[in-house]
Amino acid sequence: MSPSxxxxxxxxxxxxHFPVEKGFLFKRRLGDVKAxxxxxxxxxxxxxxxxxxxSGCGKxxxxxxxxxxxxxxxxxxxxxxxxxxxxxxxxLREARSAFQMVFQDPYASLNPRMTVSDALxxxxxxxxxxxxxxxxxxxxxxxxxxxxxxxxxxxxxHEFSGGQRQRIAIARAxxxxxxxxxxxxxxxxxxxxxxxxxxxLLARLSREMGLTLLFIxxxxxxxxxxxxxxxxMYLGRIVEIGPAAAVIEQPxxxxxxxxxxxxxxPDPRREASRARILLPGDPPSPLHPPGGCPFHPRxxxxxxxxxxxxxxxxxxxxxxxxxxxxxxxxxxxx
Amino acid sequence: xxxxxxxxxxxxxxxxxxxxxxxxxxxxQLERGETLGIxxxxxxxxxxxxxAILGLVPQPPGRIEAGRALFGGVDLLACSHRQLNRIRxxxxxMIFQDAMTSLNPFLxxxxxxxxxxxxxEKIARSAATDRALVMLxxxxxxxAxxxxxxxxHEFSGGMRQRVMIAMALIxxxxxxxxxxxxTALDVTVQAQILELIRKMQNELxxxxxxxxxxxxxxxxxxNRVLVMYAGRVMESARTDDLFYHTKHPYTRGLRNxxxxxxxxxxxxxxxxGQPPDPHHPLPGCxxxxxxxxxxxxxxxxxxxxxxxxxxxxxxxxxxxxxxxSI
Numbered sequence: 001m002s003p004s005x006x007x008x009x010x011x012x013x014x015x016x017h018f019p020v021e022k023g024f025l026f027k028r029r030l031g032d033v034k035a036x037x038x039x040x041x042x043x044x045x046x047x048x049x050x051x052x053x054x055s056g057c058g059k060x061x062x063x064x065x066x067x068x069x070x071x072x073x074x075x076x077x078x079x080x081x082x083x084x085x086x087x088x089x090x091x092l093r094e095a096r097s098a099f100q101m102v103f104q105d106p107y108a109s110l111n112p113r114m115t116v117s118d119a120l121x122x123x124x125x126x127x128x129x130x131x132x133x134x135x136x137x138x139x140x141x142x143x144x145x146x147x148x149x150x151x152x153x154x155x156x157x158h159e160f161s162g163g164q165r166q167r168i169a170i171a172r173a174x175x176x177x178x179x180x181x182x183x184x185x186x187x188x189x190x191x192x193x194x195x196x197x198x199x200x201l202l203a204r205l206s207r208e209m210g211l212t213l214l215f216i217x218x219x220x221x222x223x224x225x226x227x228x229x230x231x232x233m234y235l236g237r238i239v240e241i242g243p244a245a246a247v248i249e250q251p252x253x254x255x256x257x258x259x260x261x262x263x264x265x266p267d268p269r270r271e272a273s274r275a276r277i278l279l280p281g282d283p284p285s286p287l288h289p290p291g292g293c294p295f296h297p298r299x300x301x302x303x304x305x306x307x308x309x310x311x312x313x314x315x316x317x318x319x320x321x322x323x324x325x326x327x328x329x330x331x332x333x334x
Numbered sequence: 335x336x337x338x339x340x341x342x343x344x345x346x347x348x349x350x351x352x353x354x355x356x357x358x359x360x361x362x363q364l365e366r367g368e369t370l371g372i373x374x375x376x377x378x379x380x381x382x383x384x385x386a387i388l389g390l391v392p393q394p395p396g397r398i399e400a401g402r403a404l405f406g407g408v409d410l411l412a413c414s415h416r417q418l419n420r421i422r423x424x425x426x427x428m429i430f431q432d433a434m435t436s437l438n439p440f441l442x443x444x445x446x447x448x449x450x451x452x453x454x455e456k457i458a459r460s461a462a463t464d465r466a467l468v469m470l471x472x473x474x475x476x477x478a479x480x481x482x483x484x485x486x487h488e489f490s491g492g493m494r495q496r497v498m499i500a501m502a503l504i505x506x507x508x509x510x511x512x513x514x515x516x517t518a519l520d521v522t523v524q525a526q527i528l529e530l531i532r533k534m535q536n537e538l539x540x541x542x543x544x545x546x547x548x549x550x551x552x553x554x555x556x557n558r559v560l561v562m563y564a565g566r567v568m569e570s571a572r573t574d575d576l577f578y579h580t581k582h583p584y585t586r587g588l589r590n591x592x593x594x595x596x597x598x599x600x601x602x603x604x605x606x607g608q609p610p611d612p613h614h615p616l617p618g619c620x621x622x623x624x625x626x627x628x629x630x631x632x633x634x635x636x637x638x639x640x641x642x643x644x645x646x647x648x649x650x651x652x653x654x655x656x657x658x659s660i
Contacts, residue, residue: 054520055491161608191375192547193605196591200602218520225593225602262525264550266592268573271554278529279522282490 006081007042008212009066009180014039014075016058016065020287033286035061036072037236040313045179048206048213050227050244052220052259054283058236059216063182066214067099068092079180097127100173104185106165110157116143116168117153123175146171147201163194170201174209181206182214187222199226221263224248232256235286235294238313242321252316252323252332254299293325301331336363337508337541338387343401343411345379345386348394354612356382358565360401361639366508369535369542371556371573373549373588377609379565380545384511386411388428389418405509424454427502431514433494437486443497444482450505465504472537473500474530492523496530503534510535513545528555549589553577561585564610564620567639571646580660581648584621619651627652627660 016036021027035058043049053059064070066077068084077084079098087095103109111119120139124130130138140150146167157165166186173181183202187195203226206213217223223230224244231241232253240253251257258277265271279298284290290297296306311324316332325331345357357379364370374380385391387403387410403410405426408417422428430436438446447469448462455462463482470478473496486494495515502510512531516524528551535542546552552559552573559576561569561584569582580586590603607624610616616623622632629652637649642657652658 054522163608191609192549192588193375193591194608196593196602196604199593200604203601220521221593258522262521264524264548264554266549266553266577266589268553268577271550276525276529278525282492282523283520 007078008045008047008080009043010076010078011042011066012040012076012078014062014065014077015073016061016070017073031287034058034236034289035286036065038075039233039236039238040075041231041238041241043212043214045212046206046210047229048203048215048227050223050230051214051216051233052218052223052230053233054218054259056235056283056286057233058286059218059233060184062233063101063184063214063216067101067182068096069101094127097176098178099180099182100176100178102166102169102173102181102183102186104188106162106169106189107157109169110165110172112157115154115156116148116171119168119172120153120175123172127176142171142175145174145205147197161194162190163197166190166198167201170198170205174205178211180212180214182216184216185218186215188217188219195222202226219263220248220259232259235284235289237294237324239295239325240321240323241313242316242323243319246319246321250332252321252328253295253325254301254331255295256323258300301325301327303327337366337368337405338364339402339404340383340387341402341404343383343386343403344399345382345391345396346399347396352613355615356396356565356612357386359638360560360562360567362560362567362570364509364541364543367535367539367541368558369544369556371552371559372543372545372562373547373552373559374562375547375588375609377564377612378562380562381513382565383562384428384513384543384545388422388426388511389415390428420454423450423507424505425507426509426511427505427507428511428513429495429498429502429515431517433491433498433518434486436498437494439486442483442485443489447482447497447501447504450501454505466500469500469504470497472534473497473503474526475500491519492526495519495523495527499527499530499534503538503540506538507540509541509543511543511545514547515544516551517547524551549592561588564612564615566620566637566649567647568621568650569646569648570639571643575643575646579643579646581642581646581653582650583625583627583660586660587624587626619649627658 014036015038017032017034019032020030022030039062051059065072072085117139120142121135139153143150143152148167187198205211215223215226227244230244230247231238234255240256251260258279261277281298292307292309293311296302309326311326313322313324315322316328341361343357343360347354347356360383372380386398398411401411444466447466451457451462451465467478475481475496516527544556556573558572560567563584569585587605591605593602605624610620618633618635619637622628632651635651639647639649640654642648642653
């Protein structure tokens with residue numbers, strides 16, 4: 001294990017740009033979609049970071065870039081002192097056993113022709129030489145860990161409901177005993193009563209196995225429940241990061257404030273009494289981001305300078321909070 | 335007289351794998367200007383209820399097995415196609431979750447906006463276009479004149495939903511049925527769209543049925559709520575009563591599993607188990623296998639909606655028999 005002074009996962013100025021081309025034979029490059037545009041943060045071992053933002057903000061691309069499913073345009077990803085962004089071929093494949101991903105759609109991420117036991121065995125053997133006779137025992141233990149009955153092993157994905165399928169997907173990710181798990185909207189496709197079951201499962205697993213978890217979601221109320229820290233993304237950048245309770249209760253960035261005020265609360269009296277910040281317009285296209293602060297065209301606090309200066313993440317207070325807003329200190333009296 | 339009275343509506347789908355009773359014995363009333371929320375998880379029958387009212391359940395495989403839906407003295411479930419066509423799109427409009435699939439991708443927005451006017455009010459094209467311009471403006475779409483010439487794909491998700499709302503409301507209906515109108519949208523855009531529906535409701539004085547899986551949206555938006563599970567109404571009450579004097583364990587469980595109310599650390603409250611298989615309905619209360627309060631007779635006796643307090647109905651047998659507090 002790395003010394004505790006060193007972060008478990010470090011992301012440094014990560015950029016993922018996708019070229020946008022027009023034409024078939026004579027391609028013209030129209031520009032870049034800067035899906036991730038200069039993101040830096042670090043995670044301690046066992047920590048859960050909730051990554052939130054609206055569609056198109058680059059949160060999924062960031063998750064995939066960290067796991068090297070998409071290669072970055074620039075920047076570095078360091079996992080336990082190892083520079084993942086420099087790994088290629090066999091060494092990257094070997095490193096992958098340390099990090100796994102759970103996707104939003106459990107229907108699409110499982111092979112319909114493989115039984116649960118086959119899918120788990122394949123994952124186990126892909127990264128480690130597990131003796132054949134040990135497989136049934138390990139699969140049984142894994143199923144129990146994610147709350148599925150032993151009978152599940154002989155069934156196919158279509159025989160399960162959405163929530164159970166997500167449990168299988170989680171079991172498969174855990175089959176290689178990873179240290180880092182990236183969960184991309186793992187509960188968004190599920191019903192409310194099932195969502196809670198999966199959130200509890202992920203929270204318990206990260207606690208019991210010391211998993212470091214990057215939990216990506218558009219839903220702040222879900223993230224609030226599972227994350228130690230929360231990072232809010234807007235147009236490819238982190239606009240605010242800090243301890244979960246602090247970010248939810250006293251958001252610093254105007255975008256975070258609006259996002260939190262827009263979450264409906266299932267309590268009629270509180271709903272009736274609270275003030276909602278209604279943002280004008282839609283999130284801008286990442287192909288043509290506005291100059292200056294990417295949020296300024298929708299921001300209620302924007303001044304002229306906001307259109308000129310690209311704000312950097314700056315610390316606020318003592319608790320490790322950061323936000324990128326040049327008016328942060330004016331609009332948030334300490 | 336209520337604007338809409340639905341009595342004992344039952345709808346089923348006859349599939350190869352057997353009969354799915356999607357909606358069973360649903361009754362409710364809606365007054366003019368009122369907002370009713372229908373809440374439930376996927377497969378609870380909330381959308382089918384609305385489709386049935388508008389004659390949008392495909393038959394076959396669907397079948398309306400029983401019930402009446404009285405709207406202005408006409409039974410929508412029994413009237414002729416012509417009668418229904420005079421009501422739909424004029425006095426009752428509907429918007430859907432996915433605006434892209436309800437807009438015609440080949441037609442300019444302008445054409446689609448004025449279509450209901452030309453059909454239902456038989457006014458001249460130029461007059462209809464003027465109304466469309468006003469309506470787009472009301473729906474918060476700037477540069478309306480320019481936008482009329484655009485195609486659906488040129489709009490963002492939130493903008494498309496605004497166009498849908500403009501289209502649904504251009505005939506000034508008495509009732510708007512909104513089926514998960516914001517589920518596909520981001521939260522900041524969702525807030526805009528709900529605000530727009532509320533504003534239009536105040537201006538036109540129409541009634542709204544909001545179908546949603548999200549109790550949070552319903553709590554801030556609706557006067558009254560129906561909670562559905564496995565095709566049946568479990569609880570029906572004024573919004574405040576539903577939240578503060580809950581009379582069904584399912585409603586309580588649904589509300590408690592929402593993370594918004596719970597802080598980190600504590601285990602999130604869950605409803606154990608899975609929703610029932612619609613092909614194999616169990617006798618008794620459909621929620622009994624997952625219910626913490628279930629006793630022996632819950633799995634045996636048929637459930638019916640009964641009033642447990644003024645204007646507060648519940649289908650929970652234990653609340654009805656023993657006045658159990660949930």
